[in-house]
Amino acid sequence: MEMNSPIGTTPLDRARDGIVGKPLDRVDGRLKVTGGAKYAYEVAQAPEALYGYVVQATIGKGRITAIDKTAAEAAPGVVLVLTHENAPEQARNRRAHPVLNSPDIAYYGQPVALVVARSFEEARAGAYLVRVSYEEASGSYTLKGGLGQARVPSAGYSSPESAVGDFAGVFPKAPVKLDVTYTTPLETHAMMEPHATLAVWDGDSLTLHTSNQMLDQGRAAVARTLRMPVGKVRLISRFIGGGFGAKLSVQADAILAAIAARHLHHPVKVALTREQIFNVTTHRSDTIQRLRLGTDETGRILAIGHDAYSGNLRTESQFEAAADQTRTLYAGANRLTRNRLVPLDAPIASAMRAPGEAVGLLALECAMDELAYRLDIDPIELRIRNEPAEDPEKHIPFSSRHLVECYRAGAERFGWNKRQPRPGQVRQDQWLIGIGMAAATRGNVLVPSSASVRMGPDGIAIVKMAMTDIGTGSYTILTQIASELLGVPPDRVRMELGDTAYPEAAGSGGSFGAASSGSALYVACERLRAVFADRAGLDTDKAEFRDGMIVLGGKAVVLASLVGASGIEVRGEIRPGDMSRKYSQQSYGAQFAEVAVDGDTGEVRLRRMLGVFTAGRILNEKTARSQAIGGMVFGVGAALEEAVVLDPRFGAYYVNHNLADYLVPVHADLPHVDAVFLPELDDRTNPLKAKGVGELGICGAGAAVANAIYNACGARIRDFPITLDKVMSALPAQA
Amino acid sequence: MKPFAFERPASVMDAAIAAAVPGASIIAGGTNLLDLMKLQVETPSRLIDINRLALDRIEPTPEGGLRIGTLVRNSDIAADIRVRQHYGVLSRALLAGASAQVRNKATTGGNLLQRTRCYYFYDISKPCNKRRPGSGCAAIGGFNRIHAILGTSQSCIATHPSDMAVAMRVLDAVVETIKPDGSKRAIAIAGFHRLPGSTPQVETVLERGETIIAVRLPPPLPGVHIYRKVRDRASFAFALVSVAAVIQMAGGRIQSARLAFGGLAHKPWRVPAAEQTLEGEAPSPAVFQAAADAVLAGAKGFGSNDFKIPLTRRTLHAVMAQATHS
Amino acid sequence: MPVGRRAVLGTGTAAVFIAGVAPGPDAAAGETRGEATVATVTVELHVNGASHRLTLDPRTTLLDALREHLALTGSKKGCDHGQCGACTVLLDGRRINACLTLAVLHDGQPVTTIEGLADGETLHPLQAAFIEHDGFQCGYCTSGQICSAAGMLEESRAGMPSFVTADLAEPQPPLTDDEIRERMSGNICRCAAYPNIVAAIRKAAEIRA
Numbered sequence A: 001m002e003m004n005s006p007i008g009t010t011p012l013d014r015a016r017d018g019i020v021g022k023p024l025d026r027v028d029g030r031l032k033v034t035g036g037a038k039y040a041y042e043v044a045q046a047p048e049a050l051y052g053y054v055v056q057a058t059i060g061k062g063r064i065t066a067i068d069k070t071a072a073e074a075a076p077g078v079v080l081v082l083t084h085e086n087a088p089e090q091a092r093n094r095r096a097h098p099v100l101n102s103p104d105i106a107y108y109g110q111p112v113a114l115v116v117a118r119s120f121e122e123a124r125a126g127a128y129l130v131r132v133s134y135e136e137a138s139g140s141y142t143l144k145g146g147l148g149q150a151r152v153p154s155a156g157y158s159s160p161e162s163a164v165g166d167f168a169g170v171f172p173k174a175p176v177k178l179d180v181t182y183t184t185p186l187e188t189h190a191m192m193e194p195h196a197t198l199a200v201w202d203g204d205s206l207t208l209h210t211s212n213q214m215l216d217q218g219r220a221a222v223a224r225t226l227r228m229p230v231g232k233v234r235l236i237s238r239f240i241g242g243g244f245g246a247k248l249s250v251q252a253d254a255i256l257a258a259i260a261a262r263h264l265h266h267p268v269k270v271a272l273t274r275e276q277i278f279n280v281t282t283h284r285s286d287t288i289q290r291l292r293l294g295t296d297e298t299g300r301i302l303a304i305g306h307d308a309y310s311g312n313l314r315t316e317s318q319f320e321a322a323a324d325q326t327r328t329l330y331a332g333a334n335r336l337t338r339n340r341l342v343p344l345d346a347p348i349a350s351a352m353r354a355p356g357e358a359v360g361l362l363a364l365e366c367a368m369d370e371l372a373y374r375l376d377i378d379p380i381e382l383r384i385r386n387e388p389a390e391d392p393e394k395h396i397p398f399s400s401r402h403l404v405e406c407y408r409a410g411a412e413r414f415g416w417n418k419r420q421p422r423p424g425q426v427r428q429d430q431w432l433i434g435i436g437m438a439a440a441t442r443g444n445v446l447v448p449s450s451a452s453v454r455m456g457p458d459g460i461a462i463v464k465m466a467m468t469d470i471g472t473g474s475y476t477i478l479t480q481i482a483s484e485l486l487g488v489p490p491d492r493v494r495m496e497l498g499d500t501a502y503p504e505a506a507g508s509g510g511s512f513g514a515a516s517s518g519s520a521l522y523v524a525c526e527r528l529r530a531v532f533a534d535r536a537g538l539d540t541d542k543a544e545f546r547d548g549m550i551v552l553g554g555k556a557v558v559l560a561s562l563v564g565a566s567g568i569e570v571r572g573e574i575r576p577g578d579m580s581r582k583y584s585q586q587s588y589g590a591q592f593a594e595v596a597v598d599g600d601t602g603e604v605r606l607r608r609m610l611g612v613f614t615a616g617r618i619l620n621e622k623t624a625r626s627q628a629i630g631g632m633v634f635g636v637g638a639a640l641e642e643a644v645v646l647d648p649r650f651g652a653y654y655v656n657h658n659l660a661d662y663l664v665p666v667h668a669d670l671p672h673v674d675a676v677f678l679p680e681l682d683d684r685t686n687p688l689k690a691k692g693v694g695e696l697g698i699c700g701a702g703a704a705v706a707n708a709i710y711n712a713c714g715a716r717i718r719d720f721p722i723t724l725d726k727v728m729s730a731l732p733a734q735a
Numbered sequence B: 001m002k003p004f005a006f007e008r009p010a011s012v013m014d015a016a017i018a019a020a021v022p023g024a025s026i027i028a029g030g031t032n033l034l035d036l037m038k039l040q041v042e043t044p045s046r047l048i049d050i051n052r053l054a055l056d057r058i059e060p061t062p063e064g065g066l067r068i069g070t071l072v073r074n075s076d077i078a079a080d081i082r083v084r085q086h087y088g089v090l091s092r093a094l095l096a097g098a099s100a101q102v103r104n105k106a107t108t109g110g111n112l113l114q115r116t117r118c119y120y121f122y123d124i125s126k127p128c129n130k131r132r133p134g135s136g137c138a139a140i141g142g143f144n145r146i147h148a149i150l151g152t153s154q155s156c157i158a159t160h161p162s163d164m165a166v167a168m169r170v171l172d173a174v175v176e177t178i179k180p181d182g183s184k185r186a187i188a189i190a191g192f193h194r195l196p197g198s199t200p201q202v203e204t205v206l207e208r209g210e211t212i213i214a215v216r217l218p219p220p221l222p223g224v225h226i227y228r229k230v231r232d233r234a235s236f237a238f239a240l241v242s243v244a245a246v247i248q249m250a251g252g253r254i255q256s257a258r259l260a261f262g263g264l265a266h267k268p269w270r271v272p273a274a275e276q277t278l279e280g281e282a283p284s285p286a287v288f289q290a291a292a293d294a295v296l297a298g299a300k301g302f303g304s305n306d307f308k309i310p311l312t313r314r315t316l317h318a319v320m321a322q323a324t325h326s
Numbered sequence C: 001m002p003v004g005r006r007a008v009l010g011t012g013t014a015a016v017f018i019a020g021v022a023p024g025p026d027a028a029a030g031e032t033r034g035e036a037t038v039a040t041v042t043v044e045l046h047v048n049g050a051s052h053r054l055t056l057d058p059r060t061t062l063l064d065a066l067r068e069h070l071a072l073t074g075s076k077k078g079c080d081h082g083q084c085g086a087c088t089v090l091l092d093g094r095r096i097n098a099c100l101t102l103a104v105l106h107d108g109q110p111v112t113t114i115e116g117l118a119d120g121e122t123l124h125p126l127q128a129a130f131i132e133h134d135g136f137q138c139g140y141c142t143s144g145q146i147c148s149a150a151g152m153l154e155e156s157r158a159g160m161p162s163f164v165t166a167d168l169a170e171p172q173p174p175l176t177d178d179e180i181r182e183r184m185s186g187n188i189c190r191c192a193a194y195p196n197i198v199a200a201i202r203k204a205a206e207i208r209a
């Protein structure tokens, strides 16, 4: 199916009491709470895998002049030391990078060797014995330092710039002007499962048990990198310990494990250590963002401009599209957005949860708050005044947009009317209390995906696709879709995901996973329904599927009786079509936060938080809420704690490369956090009428926190994260 | 980790003898030592396991204090009802440290001897005088948010990261040790940790093989016990600044004030002059400021930790305001 | 694979055991690649009620002994440095980070992992509550969260205070949600199932009360 027109009424709409949307417990829950779910590194393998440990470059840029591996090779247990001297040549491509392929050091921490040994301790100890000599070159490591080299990047998943009307002419003359610069730091995904791969060769076929979000793309990337036919590569990821973008592309663990296993004719597994992840894999670039908002006296935006700078390794083209949401969120006739990329000699920057919006909204939504104070207009009112009737740049309709409803519902539930408009008015003991809000928006996309469904004589539906579940709940929502459409209870559905041996699927990224893979499954189930109806001699459109039967009028036929001895298998496929060009598609929400700022020290403690969202049809109330909350907490981390710190004296050296020094939120940071979805169906997005959920929660969350801090104590910190030192310096003297 | 030999001595005396062998290291909870061994910051060739020695009791002392065996786990000290009732500052400081899992393992002696969390100390590819004497100090001129502002030297600006030690300093605890020759000594906590000077690798006055057997707390101090830890997240983070305070009021005046600071120096920081400034005075912002002046005499920031100077001042003020609030 | 020199480790405290000697330069000399060996130790691990005699490189952490030697991969490795809590197991009933200790240190001591919490097919109340309240997403921190919660509830029952306990002298501090949050802060969940985890723990605590 290609999404070229609105979907109309579907069986999902007809089933009054359907299971889709219900808060079904995760179908993989039992495996996860008993320790039975096997992640990549844990898959049993005979013979037992050898252990690989990565050695990293300790210079910022330059080249290797010599590698002495004698001590490492002689160390107990060590069976192989791979370096650029003995690693096979690999091919460059977009979703994987050759490893150990050249003596050149492009960035600090780049892998320079892999030591393989019989045990993890032996491999690690061996790795410390590899002696590398370098010739150092000078490089450019900081975003700020490299601003002079900023360039217009080539278009990737986003276009670098947009312009409507006459921003340059109108902004300077606007009656009310805000011109502010926000900075956001470099961030690491910090998913709990480090990148890990177990590589197994069978003749010239390679199987990688690997922690990867996008298996089909990963397979292609591995094949291209290792110069193999795609058909000879298989990726398996049944369980993935979080990704958030870190595992979109194939990382060094996979390539190195594959190479080493081929070299040794023996399975090899490689996990990156937490410390190594920071430099060996990707991160979210830091950004410098200039926001210019020009309005009339009533707060109506006349001119809106967003310039966003991010950095990346100089051979990369991906930029942090932080200016993008500014193209659709608010009305205004004169608009200018520009994403600029600064080439650096630093590890690769890539997507992290809500690339673009996550940091773009920190700037835009704080700037809107500043504007509200400047104009003395309630921040929600200001936003409502600037609510566009159509996409303000493309001049096409929104597929669905209920942002104002989110503001209103959120304000009501959160108690927005209790807000004191002036900062610093509410005090409890040493705490200054404030509340803030921000809008959330995240682009919605549909990507090609396919699925197969089979029903055997036992009446069990077996669904297969190379989709992944990174914690998003894919196993569960797909089970619900198949269960409802085929009219079989969820425990009669077997969901087989995470294997490139299955039909190609969207994978998990960009919040498109559930809708895309679910739509493919929808199409497959529709096909199967048609076959059943045909065989039962009933009208597909009128028949109902329930209790393992197809039912119409007085007739009910058991599905299993229709499949014959060998069962029936059908495939379904979804492709994006015109709808994505004809309609501007986004998920929306309103974020609310209450914080307490310690009037002595500037410590900020979140007190409560609420997100009210619309994201089309919610496929599982429980897992969607969980994901939204997860995103919101990510936003809290970005607002208050998270920052990778660079020490440019050593190159792009990330000083705090561990979880004791790179702080992410812990339990005690999160008191009451809740997320609510307002009912919405969007028939222009996909057959499920759903939109993306996974990244929506982070969008605007940090800005709501930052705005609450301002409301609490009057500290407007434009340099994230808002740590206590920054707040303290804005606090009044103690009494 | 580098390979090591593993030994389990049968007595404290044997442990001290074993620990005196070059390259030997005692392992107690292991939560600091193993952390560092994995990164080869520490590379002992012998590990001396003392965990099965009978050093895990908290006993009353004849003077009316408590004697805490070195193997008492941090969580057990914090939970001991005598400590909770009479040494609240210690209990609170321990509970402020690390996570419950770490505290369940961490020991008294290990906590006192835990090493700095300086980022560069943790990375053997970086210069660090503490780890490799003479190699330089990467923290000076680098990122030093968590570093010291008092008692620093040109060689090293690291802090001692312990919360427990700060409370012990305010309580004037005494560290009991045994040396390989069998002799014992009692070291006042004030003199236990050293400032970095030109030998930052020497962190305490312990001699080779000298093994901690217990920490003695003097009889309880009356007054309000406070441990205030200022940190970058609500829990499970090291202190940027911490204050251990025992303050006694009488007739609206500060009768006695004891204050020790964490996060500021290579050792728990205590300034008698600051305490004297407070004693006998009626609480007021001016008095608190005077005490802060005394604490911060000679304080020097190194860039990313400059904020610790005003933060210390403000935290001290807050603690005193809380302690003297009637 | 060549067998290393071994020594049996006693569990008593009455004797000195030299459990192994690190290979000096001599030990490795003359041996070909991959054949140099590290002295091993024999350790008796009591995990989930079963006893396992393992011959280990003394460097083996308790976590790696569980995951790599006993195939008990429920305990996870998120940081290997005590910073995340994914490896939390119960040692003698108390929660610890299995990554920050050596297997050899726990010869003869009972260890409980996530695999040992359920009673046959019947889930532990915490496990059931985690499913009901959706106390996880990716599942990678989950074993640690659940083991930690089990240890935490015991600590709370035993009257242990926490940093947020208002009155330390109170022998039996009540287990409020704030107490749960503080006490569980050694377990990071990057998926941030935090509110759901607290709800699940509260539920399980009520069941047992």
Ligand SMILES: Cc1cc2nc3c(=O)[nH]c(=O)nc-3n(C[C@H](O)[C@H](O)[C@H](O)COP(=O)(O)OP(=O)(O)OC[C@H]3O[C@@H](n4cnc5c(N)ncnc54)[C@H](O)[C@@H]3O)c2cc1C
Pocket (backbone or CB within 6 Å): A660, B025, B026, B027, B028, B029, B030, B031, B032, B033, B034, B035, B050, B070, B096, B097, B098, B099, B102, B105, B106, B107, B108, B109, B110, B111, B112, B113, B114, B161, B162, B163, B164, B210, B211, B212, B213, B236, B237, B238, B239, C081, C082, C083
């Ligand atoms: C993630 C994380 C967060 C942390 N956060 C905090 C925090 O916020 N606040 C805080 O205060 N601490 C914190 N810590 C540190 C923790 O308190 C220490 O790791 C712990 O106290 C060390 O005790 P141990 O028994 O495990 O020591 P070990 O690691 O066993 O030993 C440490 C050192 O002491 C020596 N040693 C131990 N016992 C003796 C003895 N009896 N005689 C002579 N030498 C001995 C050892 O040889 C070694 O050099 C944190 C640790 C981690 C891993």
Ligand code: SF4
Pocket (backbone or CB within 6 Å): B116, B118, B119, B120, B121, B127, B128, B129, B130, B131, B136, B137, B138, B139, B140, B155, B156, B157, B158, B200
């Ligand atoms: S501050 Fe001390 S520990 Fe840190 S790098 Fe300098 S010398 Fe080393």
Ligand code: FES
Pocket (backbone or CB within 6 Å): C076, C077, C078, C079, C080, C081, C082, C083, C084, C085, C086, C087, C088, C097, C098, C099, C100
């Ligand atoms: S793996 Fe042990 S605490 Fe992270």
Ligand code: FES
Pocket (backbone or CB within 6 Å): A192, A241, A242, A471, C135, C136, C137, C138, C139, C140, C141, C142, C188, C189, C190, C191, C192, C193
């Ligand atoms: S469930 Fe993914 S980290 Fe907790």
